[in-house]
Amino acid sequence: MDFDIKLISSTTSIMSLKTDCLVVGIFKKNKLSSIVKDIDKYGEITNILKSGDLNEKLGSTLLLRNIQKINAKRILLVNLGDKKKKIKESNFIKIIQSIMNVFCNIGASNLLLMLPFNKIEKYNLSCLIIRTIIIISDNLYRSDAQKSKKKPIKINIKKIIFALDEKNYIDGKNAIIYGCAISKGIELTKNLGNLSANICTPTYLENISKKLSFDYKMDIEIINREQMQRLKMGSLLSVTHGSSEPPKLIIIKYMNGKFKEAPIVLVGKGVTFDTGGISIKPSYSMDEMKYDMCGAASILGTLYAISEMNLELNIIGVIVASENMLSGNSTKPGDIVVSMSGKTIEVLDTDAEGRLILCDALTYVERFKPSVVIDIATLTGACVVALGHHNSGLFSRNDEKHTKLVLDLLRAGKMSGDTAWNMPIEDRYQKQLKSNFADISNIGNSSADSITAACFLENFTKKYVWAHLDIAGVAWKSGDKKGATGRPVALLTYYLMLKSPNINFK
Template sequence: MDFQTQPMAPGATAKLTADALLLVLVGDKLPADLDAPLADAVAEAIKLGDLALKPGKTLYLRQVPGVKAPRVAVAVAKDGSARAIKAAGAAGIGVVKGLGVKHLAVLAAGPIGAAQAEALATAAADAVYLYRTTKPSAGEAPALAKLTLLVAKADAADAAAGLARGAAIAEGVTLARELANRPGNHCTPTLLAAEARKMAKAQGLKIEVLDRKQLEALGMGSFLAVAQGSDEPPKFIVMHYQGAAKTVPPLVLVGKGITFDSGGISLKPGEGMDEMKFDMGGAASVVGTLRAVAQLKPKLNVIGVIAACENMPSGRALKPGDVVTSMSGQTIEVLNTDAEGRLILCDALTYVERFKPAAVVDIATLTGACVVALGAVHSGMFSPDDALAADLLAAGHAALDTCWRMPLDDDYDEGLKSNFADMANIGGRPGGAITAAMFLKRFTAKLRWAHLDIAATAWKSGAAKGATGRPVGLLTHWVLSQAK
């Protein structure tokens, strides 16, 4: 989508050529500087009871005298915050998106800074996304291809910067959603690697994909143990964005790429198992974030690492009670084969030590326990590093893609003791998201590390079933904050 800003001047709505105009109102009064024809039309609608100046309310008007755009949508925001503007923008776009609108002009009451502009850009991109890869009957995606944001001259520079950031994040989120929405028989580890190559080539990134023999040579016994139950070969994907000198330590993102998770021998219940195609949401977010970063070109280095395989039951599959040796040399007693994400991530975390990174964040749809703890509002964030945790929290708030810091007290580590290996891969049910993070922590002694559990935020169930693209926004904002 093409995002542009245009300086707002008196009478602009009478001259602006667009298929529709979206007016975002804030609070319970019409702005005093609103062009008279538009103000009169909205005031009349309020008088007639067609519109109430309450958050979430919308209105559709046709052929407003004195307004050049043939369609006018009005949406009311709770306040001038980016979150409220995004919600109102999404509601307003929803009013016109099925009407063949290709060019939408947006006029929001009050100051529009970078955060509000970014929010409108991501709302527009979300509104027009339509999954069609395996559903051609879904029809054509909404026609919206251009958004022009009308802003005061004093706000123009900030708004343009926000739109640019929002456009890049929107591209990354859309790519992440598309990858995660594909069925497991389409988005195999091999296809995921091919899509990563395609993105990397288009954006000028370096990429390498390691196969089973190379992983065996590296000693990734834990990752390969998960992969051994499937006929689909594992892939280990490493993408490099270089925006600074090679000597500058990179930021590293590590994504869980279980392209389908049956649970293995510890088989999951059949109900809802189809949603386990989303178990590569962490991997999808890494690809999407690298896509956004490449477009924004910050002056730092970023490496995206993805461990991709299936978790399947077969005569070769990992069994409860098996002991595997990780790349770090630590041994793991596998008490539950459905706790497989941590088994692939631990080898990936050991692998990235070679980059001597400035910081490492792993992203994984790791535990149902995190769903219970936080619901779908916040992603779970774990880190022993206060500064890194603070940066991630701030990035989440800036991106409207929030996380919540969870504990990593040493007492939780007791649950991972094993009589037959250096550790077990699960603790008890209580605090399951925390003991999973404690497991990963055992492989991060040489790293500044944080873990994002996105099991509740990477996709939606029910009538709105589908990937969300989270936490591409959070990760992109974090990377940009480190460039500063």
């Protein structure tokens, strides 16, 4: 799908616009938008609406043909709701999806959107164009890469054009670049998440990372098992003992900012399959544990997006890739391991493995002297219990520097629609990680599991500003719509865009 901008000046006649399909809005009780009034000079649209062919439900559509004196071959009317009220984000998504549903039933090859974007609640024009592109791309996505026969997309539309005035033309052009980059990054993340675990192994993630680095001229370093042993990453290695697949620590350096400017570091959990180890998971839905690498996949998707946009930042992506499998060599509940930091950890639950691989990666990244570190992980089922499937859990320390990072991430989430919710980290939760035999245990008691998991990681992040995103509830969907979502690529990319001096996106 291609996207473009059509410049509409004050002298442009809507009647003269040539397009296969002109998309315009009307409001409740058949109140016409100003654009519809301009093209209803002969009252045809008013008369059609009086007939009741378009119902009052928000997102309802009516396709018209052969309207007098109009160059557009078709006009698609979309119900935008109450004219006196701003359109809510959720309703905006419904409207775009309703338009998408019409795509499958018409022979048009291009479509001109003339919707009143100024009536959408909370969003500026650039964000709305980006959201539109992401929503459309998401609707067109197919998770059939491993099927022997691919189901074709039944759609004739090849180009979607946004009608903008001169004041918004440049911002609109840039928003299309950003939207296409983010949607492609999301697609990469979805593709990786949806691959079966016998294909998407740590070595597969290594190869994808190498290709991405080669394509965009980024430096890459791969740390293997032997090097991990020399670095004394005993916590990370304890998770890998039960698997024949070699673990990988993948470091990708996107260094497009000022020389010696402290980098932003993204650390992603890449457990390509999680059985739970000796603390084995129930068999029901265990197939979904292929998604336990979505944190890692989101870093690759984000690096793709920012490379396409050429952000002027220094960013280092760190992917910790391993399996958590069962064998005679598997780590046992009660085993004590020594982390890279020197802290000893009592492994009370081998299914709490994400924090065990992340803690050594979080110690390793100290050497980069980062401005901030953000880790992204499908870490706890408790986060799903707390927040459902709407928000990522956002955890950080409560001081001035960390509060700024949290606010920046929350803002990026709201702007992108890929939202997060701030959760607490406090010393009183740390007490739940007390061990009688080691410096710390890898789980607390049965309460506040997502918080104690974040508190565990916090012990290894004292030397820099840090935030943790628990994406267990948002990284994939179950049921009939099972599949990776590509989150939080949009959140991370917006956060980085807002930091980049060459992106006019405030």
